Amino acid sequence: MNYCVSCGKNYDQGTEICSECLTPTGAEITSNSVCSSEAISGTHPWRRLFARTIDYVALYLIIGLIIGVFIPSDSAPLVFTGNEFLDGRLINILILALACIIEPIILTSxxxxxxxxxxxxxxxxxxxxxxxxxxxxxxxxxxxxSGMAFGVPFLSTVAQYMAYRRLTTTGETSWDKSCGFTITHHPIGWGRKIGLITVLLIMAVAIIVIQRSPVGQ
Structure with a gap:
């Protein structure tokens, strides 16, 4: 089976133009070579950013759940209101610190x-x-x-920009190169697209609930 190098849609032998994105099929690739084709086709910095954002938001919601269950509302810090600049920055740094512990466990498992x-x-x-x-x-x-400056205001923005420039220029990030990791982007099928939309809706509802709960007031 052959796949479009642009959108990942499969097409029949002899097809000249992809029916999904109208991109010329060009050289044909098999399902076994999708990884290398996608890696060559682009670095996908925004795709990587959105994926990491989902991981951070999930951790944010878990923290909110823990605070809501185990900490009395009158003692809970105002980290979910978005009204206090300092509290908002502290929760970002807390999430990044926890991610340094939790993400390796998830990747290992x-x-x-x-x-x-x-x-x-x-x-x-x-x-x-x-x-x-x-x-x-x-x-x-x-x-x-290197990519987020541990969430420190202003420095994190500079670090993200520098990481973006390096990725789009060299094709890899400094942390992947120094640690020996390889990132491969596969086509996103309809199953994952539906799952992604569902997860985003659930997260949006959960954030609204936390914001309106006693923890966020």
């Missing part, structure tokens, strides 16, 4: 994070799908520092 799964992004260490905890920890810490 499942080889992929929820956000990467939804966006069909594969992560390998030196060509192997098995990721050791220390390797995953080094990558996550390096990413949090």
């Amino acid at each position: 499942f080889g992929i994070t929820p956000g990467k799964f939804l966006f069909n992004i594969e992560i390998n260490k030196n060509g192997s799908e098995l990721i050791e905890y220390l390797d995953a920890l080094k990558r996550t810490v390096a990413l949090t520092w």
Whole structure:
């Protein structure tokens, strides 16, 4: 079976133009070579950003749930209101710190994070799908520092821009290169698209509930 190098839709032998995105099919690729074709076709910085954002939002919601269940509303910090500049920055730094611990565990256990799964992004260490905890920890810490400056205001924006420039210029991030990781982008099928929309709707509702709960007031 052949796939369009632009949108990933499969097409029949002899097809000259993809019926989905109208891109010329050009050289044909098989299902076994989709990974290499997608990796060559682009670095997909926004796709990677959205995948990581979903992971962070999920962690944000878990923290909100824990606070709502175990901490009395009159004692809960105002970290979910968005009204206090300092509190908002503190919760961002807290999420990044927790991600440095939790993400390596997820990568070691499942080889992929929820956000990467939804966006069909594969992560390998030196060509192997098995990721050791220390390797995953080094990558996550390096990413949090080099790509986000640990959430420090202004510095994080500069770090994200520099990481974006490096990725789009060289084709890889500094943390992936230094830690020996390879990122491969696969086509996003309809199943994942539906799953992504569902997850986004659930997250939006959950955030609204937290904002209106006693924790967020």
